[in-house]
Amino acid sequence: MNSRAKSLHSKLIILNSPHMLWFIFCKEEVVLTETGHIPCSDKCPVDLLPWNTIHQLPDLDGEPCSTVRIDSPVTPGTVSEGMTLHQVGLRASYFELSPEEYKMAGKAQEILYWDANTQFCGVCGGPMEKDSDISKKCTCCGKQIWPSVAPAIIVLIRRQAPSGRKEDEEILMVRARNFRGDYYGLVAGFLETGESLEDCLHREVMEETGIRIKNAVYKASQPWPYPSGLMVGYFAEYESGEIHLQKSELSSGGWFRRDNLPEIPGKMSLARQLIDMWLAEE
């Protein structure tokens, strides 16, 4: 079977699968049902154009999943396949979807972003075609590519109070200029080429705040599909130095005790999960 026939064949198999979960995106928004779920139906509940490519995703709780980007937004209240549809931003979908659905929606968005940005080969400019569910190959020079993920660190820095009392311990919180809202977050930044995550941690903290840290301990990670990241969360301890904020990135920042925290980030962020872990410590 040639590759075109093969891709048509796999498309037909997808379209005939019963109870497919459809992760449908229009720009940055995802299509949901009126009950706040990913639409589930035999066929795609939105009309597709010939160039709207369907990508297969891993199963979710035994249900096959597909994702596709559409050109025109779904009008709120559209009824299709017995479901009333609307679309919301991926961030906002966190508050409607189950954690598993939200995570898969993030993966779907990353696959669609990757597909849209790799239509042509970076080496020779030839057209790229799907080689597997998660790879493409150049039709001219054979160059193979896979989706890439941009790792970033985020760190909760704690400072023991001179009193030594737990309730007087402080954490460093900063307000980044690109935050949408009045809240304070944690120091964070992207990994650079040739760096370990630990190198990145010390460099970012020094660049953004001018302080030294020690005893960094990994705590948790989180996919961050905006558009294609991975947040890696640490706890660390203050070692030395005075705070000198990097004014191009941060508008304000300082040390805060448990009982005088500023507004903190929303529940969906890893920053919030790290702060909650610290707050929950005995």
Ligand SMILES: [Zn+2]
């Ligand atoms: Zn090429």
